Amino acid sequence: MLDPVLAGAAALLLGLSTYRFFAGRHRGTSPALRYTCCFAWCFGAFLALMAGQTRAGIDHGTGLAGLSGMLADHLKMGSAGFLALTAVALRRPAADARSLRRRQAGTALAVLSATALFLLAGIAESGGRMAATGRFGPVALAGYDLVITGYVTCCLVTLLRQALYWTRQAGTAALRTALGLITLTNAVGLLWAAWGLDDVLGALRSGGQRTTEDPVSLTLGRLCAVLLLAGATTLLWARAARAARRWRTAYRDYRSLGPLWRALHAAFPQIALTAGRLPPADAELALYRRVIEIRDGLLILRRYRTAPEAPPTTDGAPAEAARIAAALHHARTGAATTPPPADPQPPHTGTIEAEARWLAQIARALRTLPPHATTAD
Numbered sequence: 001m002l003d004p005v006l007a008g009a010a011a012l013l014l015g016l017s018t019y020r021f022f023a024g025r026h027r028g029t030s031p032a033l034r035y036t037c038c039f040a041w042c043f044g045a046f047l048a049l050m051a052g053q054t055r056a057g058i059d060h061g062t063g064l065a066g067l068s069g070m071l072a073d074h075l076k077m078g079s080a081g082f083l084a085l086t087a088v089a090l091r092r093p094a095a096d097a098r099s100l101r102r103r104q105a106g107t108a109l110a111v112l113s114a115t116a117l118f119l120l121a122g123i124a125e126s127g128g129r130m131a132a133t134g135r136f137g138p139v140a141l142a143g144y145d146l147v148i149t150g151y152v153t154c155c156l157v158t159l160l161r162q163a164l165y166w167t168r169q170a171g172t173a174a175l176r177t178a179l180g181l182i183t184l185t186n187a188v189g190l191l192w193a194a195w196g197l198d199d200v201l202g203a204l205r206s207g208g209q210r211t212t213e214d215p216v217s218l219t220l221g222r223l224c225a226v227l228l229l230a231g232a233t234t235l236l237w238a239r240a241a242r243a244a245r246r247w248r249t250a251y252r253d254y255r256s257l258g259p260l261w262r263a264l265h266a267a268f269p270q271i272a273l274t275a276g277r278l279p280p281a282d283a284e285l286a287l288y289r290r291v292i293e294i295r296d297g298l299l300i301l302r303r304y305r306t307a308p309e310a311p312p313t314t315d316g317a318p319a320e321a322a323r324i325a326a327a328l329h330h331a332r333t334g335a336a337t338t339p340p341p342a343d344p345q346p347p348h349t350g351t352i353e354a355e356a357r358w359l360a361q362i363a364r365a366l367r368t369l370p371p372h373a374t375t376a377d
Contacts, residue, residue, distance in 0.1 A: 002051055003050070003051045003218075003222075005222045005225065005226065006047045006048075006050050006051035006221065006222060006225060007047075007048070007051040009044075009047050009225035009226065009228070009229055010044045010045070010047035010048040010051060010225075011044075012229055013040045013041075013043060013044035013047070013225075013228075013229070014040070014041065014044040014045070014048075016040065016232070016233075017036070017037045017040030017041055017044070018037075018041075020033070020036075020037060021033070021034075021037040030089075031085075031089045031100070032086050032089040032090045035082045035083075035085040035086040035089060036082070036086050038078075038082045039078075039079050039082035039083050039086065042075045042076075042078040042079040042082060043075070043076075043079040043228075045075050046072055046075035046076050046079060047221070047225055049068065049071065049072045049075070050072065050213060050218070050221060069130065070114075070115070070118050073114065073144075073148050074111055074114065074115075076148065076152060077107070077110055077111060077114065077148055077151055077152060078107070078111075080151065080152040080155035080156060080193075081103070081104075081106070081107035081110070081151075081155055083155055083156070083158075083159045084103055084154075084155035084158045084159060085100060085103050085104065085107075086159070087158050087159045087161075087162040087163075088100055088103055088158070090162070090166075091162060106151075107151075110147060110148075110151040113147050114144050114147045114148055114151075117140045117141070117143045117144035117147065118140075118141075118144045120134055120136060120137075120140040121133075121134050121136075121137045121138075121140035121141040121144060122134030122135075122137050122140075123141070129208050129209065129210055130208050130209055130210070131207060131208040132203065132207045132208060137207060138203055138204055138206075138207040139204075141203040141207070141208070141209070142200045142201075142203035142204045144203075145196055145197075145199040145200045145203060145209070146197075146200050148196060149193055149194070149196035149197060149199075149200065152189075152193040152196075153190060153193045153194065156186055156189050156190050156193060157190070159186055160183065160186045160187070160190070163179060163182055163183045163186055164183060166179050167179040167180055167183055174234060174235055174238035175235065177234050177238075178231050178232075178234035178235055178238075179231075180231075181227055181230050181231030181234060182227075182228070182231040182232075184227055184231075185224055185227040185228045185231055188220060188223050188224050188227060189224050191220055192217065192220035192221060192224060195216055195217050195220060196217075198214070246284065247281075247283045247284070248283075249353075250283040250284040250286070250287045251283040251286075251287075253287050253353075253356045253357070253360055254283060254286050254287040254290055256360040256363055256364065257287075257290050257291070257294060257356065257359055257360055257363050258363065259363045259364075259366050259367045260294055260324075260359060260362055260363035260366055261290055261293060261294055261297075261363075263324075263325075263328060263366060264293075264294060264297030264298070264301065264328075265293070265297070267297070267301070267328055267331050267332065268296075268297050268300050268301075268331075271293045271294075271296045271297040271300070272293060273289055273292065273293060274289075287352070287356055288352055291352055291355055291356055291359065294359055295355075298324070301324065301327045301328065301331065302327075304327040304328070304330040304331040305323060305326075305327045305330075306326065306327075306330070316361075317358070317361035317362045317364070317365045318365040320362050320365075321362045321363075321365035321366040321369060322365075322369065324362065324366065325366060325369050
C-alpha cells in the first residue's frame with residue numbers, strides 16, 4: 001500500500017532539487033548547492049522506496065535477497081554524507097578542499113564497509129524477515145547495522161552543530177524559522193538513526209531482522225520528511241507572504257486615492273494615461289500610474305490655485321484638500337485667480353509609497369468636504 005506522506009515528500013524533494021539545480025546552472029553551481037541537491041535526490045529516492053511495495057519488487061525482480069534493504073540503507077548513508085558535506089562547504093571560515101576530501105573518503109569507506117559486511121552476512125529472506133545464514137552472519141549483520149547507524153549519527157551531529165550556529169547568526173525571522181525547522185529535523189533524524197540500534201540488538205539475538213521499517217522507524221521517517229519540507233520551503237512561503245502584503249498595501253492605497261483622482265479626472269480627463277483599468281494582479285503598477293495621474297492633475301490645477309493673503313494658519317492634508325477643492329471650483333467656473341509663487345512642499349520622502357500615503361490623506365480629507373466643493377455646480 002502506498003504511503004501518501006512519504007510518496008508526496010519524495011516527489012516534492014526530487015522535483016524541487018532538480019529544478020533548483022538546473023535553474024542555477026547558467027550562474028554556476030557552488031559545491032554547497034551541488035551537495036544539497038545530491039542529498040535531496042538520495043533522500044527522495046529513499047523515501048520513495050519506503051513509500052510503497054517497491055522494495056519487494058526489486059528483490060523479486062533481481063533474485064537477490066535483501067538488495068532493496070541494502071539500497072535503502074545506502075541511500076540513507078548517502079543522504080547523511082551529503083548533508084555533512086553541505087555543512088562543511090558552508091562553514092565559516094570556509095572549509096578547505098582537504099576537509100571536503102576527508103568527508104568524501106569517509107562516505108566511500110562507510111559504503112564499502114557496509115556492503116562488505118552485508119555480503120558476508122549471507123542474507124536470506126523468509127516470511128518478511130531477513131536471516132543471516134553465513135558463518136559469521138549474525139555478527140556481520142549486526143556490524144552492518146552498526147556501521148550505518150554510526151555513520152548517519154556522526155554526519156547528523158556535524159550538521160546539527162553547524163545548524164545551531166547558523167540559527168544564532170540568522171538575521172531575519174524567516175531565516176531563523178527555516179533554520180529552526182532544519183535543526184528540529186536534524187534532532188528527529190538523530191532519534192531515527194539511534195533507533196537503528198534495535199536492529200543491531202535484533203541481529204545479535206536472533207540472527208535476523210525485519211525486511212520493512214518497523215512502526216516507530218516509519219513514524220520518525222514521516223516526521224523527518226514533513227519537517228524537512230517545511231524547513232526547505234519556509235523562505236519560499238515567506239517571500240510569497242511578503243509579495244501578498246505588498247499587493248494588499250498597494251491595492252489599499254490605490255483604492256484610497258480614488259476620491260482625489262476622480263475629482264481631478266472629472267475636471268481634466270486628459271490626465272488618464274491609458275484607457276481601461278489594470279487587472280487586480282497589477283496593484284503596484286496601478287498605484288504607480290494613479291500617483292502619476294494625480295501629480296499631472298495637480299500640475300494643471302496649479303494655475304487655478306489662489307495665493308493666500310496671509311500665511312495659512314493651518315497646514316496638513318485637510319488644509320491642502322480645501323485648497324484643491326477651491327482650485328477645482330475655480331477651474332469649473334473659469335474664475336480668474338492669482339497663482340501662488342510656488343506649491344507647498346508635500347511632507348513625504350520622495351518615494352512612491354510615501355507620496356501615495358500623503359495623497360491618500362488628502363483624498364480622505366477631500367471626501368469629508370461638502371459635495372458642492374468638489375463636484376460640478
